[in-house]
Amino acid sequence: MTKEPASHAYAKNLAFRRKKARVFKYMCFAASMFGLVFLFCLFYNIFSNGLSYVSWDFITHFPSRFPHKAGIQSAIWGSIWLMGLTAIFSIPVGVGASVYLEEFAPKNTFIKIIEINISNLAGVPSVVYGLLGLAIFVRWIGLGRSIVSGALTMSLLILPIIIIASREAIKTVPDSLRYAALALGATKWQMVRGHVLPSAMPGIMTGIILSISRAIGETAPLLVIGALGFVPFNPKGPMDSFTVLPIQIFNWASRPQIEFHKLAATGIIVLLVVLLMMNSIAIFLRYKFQSRK
């Protein structure tokens, strides 16, 4: 008879605990949906504001004080120039460093320090890279507020990301491949060039594309080195002053008039489409890479 109330209490408590468990589950579910709902609101807000200005003229016109005449031609060319030069500077150095760390580096304290240093560099805020670029490239070397200064700054910014991604890709190459090459008398570099790099290439390419797409959206360091907000001409060479898509967007978004906000949204649509294309290529490469393994 004494057992009855205890099990009764347990049963009552169990019902409560089950209820709590259900509520908890729904809370977790709601939390994961929050991010997705936010993403939806963001896209909806941008497309509903920006679609009205989407036109061929928007792509081919230069920035203007009059919203209906304004376009992003100079910003697009600026972004293309900047990204091209950034790729030229950062890819060989980034891949080179990762090859060195994975294939050639001895295991000692110095290399350990370099590795810690690279992961810390990846955590340095991007404005700080802007200050570095301002002091070294713009002032000290005297490249001025040019595309080259911007590209060099951007290269330093994305180098740690390229190195980390490329090292991951090189790590997945099986050692048997290396031994086979070495056994046939290849030198270390012949082994790397002929076997390791080709089979790590899809992974490396994915990392490079993702870092470049990060650089395309990056604004702060370029503002610090002095990229301009209003550039009504296309850059002719690497020493010209420039603007890029996100800076043009920032410029429009920071004006009070609602018309310019709509232009900013249109600029964002273009930027997002470019990023979407680059990410699709990266996902495609990753998929191909995985299915081949």
Next chain:
Amino acid sequence: MRFSRLRELPVHTFLFLSTLLSVMTTVAIVFVLFKESLVFFREVSVFEYIFGTQWTPLFKPQHFGFLPLLSGTLLIALGSAIVSVPLGVLTAIYMSEYASAHIRSWIKPLLEILSGIPTVVYGYFALTFVTPLLKIIFPSTSVFNAASGAIVVGVMTLPMIASLSDDAMRSVPQNLRDAGYALGATKAEVSANIVFPAALSGILASVVLAVSRAIGETMAVTLAAGATPNLTLNPLESVQTMTAYIVQLSLGDTPHGTLEYQTLFVIGVTLFIITLFMNFLSEFVLRKYRQKYD
């Protein structure tokens, strides 16, 4: 054999120099930031900088107290943590404990889109969507306010917490969960009382990283939070973060060598030290409190 080795020397040198560049970058950052800052501190005392409550370098009388910028930065960083930590951790619990592999393979990439969107886009969204929304709820909200900046930065860093915490919780061995179930615990009790504490080191490390990223975040807070160095704890007012100050000064024409120009680097070095400290802290938390189950 020897010939080909000799021929490869330039290649080896290039690879080594590429690696060395990362060290040179760090040295250059430290050198540049400290060099300009030292010139600044010859004019302004460190005491005034750290404890001063007014930041007005751009107009007379100039004051160089960095506390208003610090409070603006902290308001954004802590506010973003209020958004990102509960949502990120609960999302991680959902992904690692509840969601099927199929649902997880949808949610995770979708959330990662959030961290791939350029920050200037978040700034635009804060300005044109979040702030008007806040204004409906709190009519006293100003056009530029810390709250909208904190919310979007919180969402921006949410995927980082969700993803890293998910990894940490998934590496908790299954037999710990099974032991909990064998004792009659519900799934929520297992998740909250067994898996969560067991993965705490990874979760905390991800939180510290997210806060560090929020401190260094620039464009979203510049657009959303404004440019008023304001020693306040009211999130509905306009504030200025350290990063937003750097942008504000860069947009104007500041002659090289002036005290205003050097404030860029002083704020830069402060930012660099704070984020570096946070990154080391995250690493430390991960190492020190990691539980091993091998």
